[in-house]
Amino acid sequence: MVRRWALVLVLGGVWWWAVLRLLLAPEHAGLVEGAVAAGGWGLSLLPVHVTATARHGRAAKAGRAGPSRKQ
Template identity: 55%
Template sequence: MAGRIVRWGVALGLGALWWWAVLRLAVGRGSGVLEAAFVAGGWGLSLLPVHCVPKARATGAVPEGRWGAAWRAGEVTRASPHPRSGEVSDPS
């Protein structure tokens, strides 16, 4: 329980500092490199993929070897058993 409170406190504190830096950059005349670096760092952290799952469990994930087979075949349609609209499938 104490660990959760500490994590939330740190997250809220850093969030408040980040918003302070954003507002200081947007409104204040005395802002500088420190605020800009803090804002850019916080924004960069928001781009981290925190909702990742293993490829085997991902919805719509391409199976292993599909792209390699398409590359070796020379075109994507040969790697798929289903031809695209208007194409004739290879009888061989």
């Protein structure tokens, strides 16, 4: 868990560094800064519902995601 948060903080710091470098010193910013900033912005466009969620209740115990259908 700690490693995950450390990775998130490092990647977030790299993204902010790239964005601030593009905004404050665009004449010194290069392709790497542009790619990092655009990549981070693109990830922010992913909808929240694509992340994994935990299932609760009887469906989780039975191994089913939704209501059962009798045939």
